[in-house]
Amino acid sequence: MTAQILDGKATAAAIKSELAVRVAALKERGIVPGLGTVLVGDDPGSRWYVNGKHKDCAEVGIASIQRELPATASQQDVEDVVRELNADPACTGYIVQLPLPKGLDPNPVLELMDPDKDADGLHPTSLGRLALGIEGPLPCTPLGIVELLRRHQVEINGAEVVVLGRGVTVGRSIGLLLTRKSENATVTLCHTGTRDLAYHLRKADIVVAAAGVPHLVKPEDVKPGAAVLDVGVSRSEGKIVGDVHPGVAEVAAWISPNPGGVGPMTRAMLLNNIVVAAERRADG
């Protein structure tokens, strides 16, 4: 039997409709939520993602603040824009699109952000809050994955989850999210130093593949009935190639398409973080 689809596109559309109602309610109280983005350089993928974020904002009624810098921008230039957005009252929250061009260090930039305006949940304070179980903005892709599973009634409680990849936007933080009492999963983080990847994959009820290695997850390594989320983005002849081999759809019970799975959920969760921040501020 072929796996059922974890439809990120449709789920994100439903979430956006829900958020539009909450944005309208905020506006009735005189509050217009605003998302800022900082795009440095001319990577076409990053530009596409940032444009998508502003298109989403327009759809739900969130105001857009766009800041762009050339690939030649210095660390100081980027940090100046961050200071400007920290001080801008129209900006409820903002993101710095990652990765930054070579030669720029993202960590001091993230650290300089006002944690109360961290729309991505990637500020050290936000990640620290997540580790400590204190409320705060959550990283968009991990949150999107949890929401995608929940909305398709895939059991997370007690599940063995195997995550591939230790990048900060997904791999590093998703374990913190999934091992909270409310999610209650057991998480194994695999990476390039993992000796026997197949051993770990074979016992996973849920696989989150975010390694950026085309077709790393093979059908023979997936437990029948597992839920497999493909977060990897590699490109070949202009097309996305995910981390999950297409044959996995014949073994898994659930699979997220790529494109159309986790990506749209990442975008929806960014809007969610902005709306939550605006509501929190409005309620004091």
Ligand SMILES: Nc1nc2c(c(=O)[nH]1)N[C@@H](CN(C=O)c1ccc(C(=O)N[C@@H](CCC(=O)O)C(=O)O)cc1)CN2
């Ligand atoms: N500051 C951040 N930088 C990056 C993040 C992030 O969460 N915060 N995540 C990724 C990029 N990303 C959002 O920024 C992102 C990736 C993919 C998608 C998406 O909708 N993808 C489409 C396919 C698009 C295509 O054809 O290329 C899909 O999956 O359907 C949205 C956002 C790294 N940087």
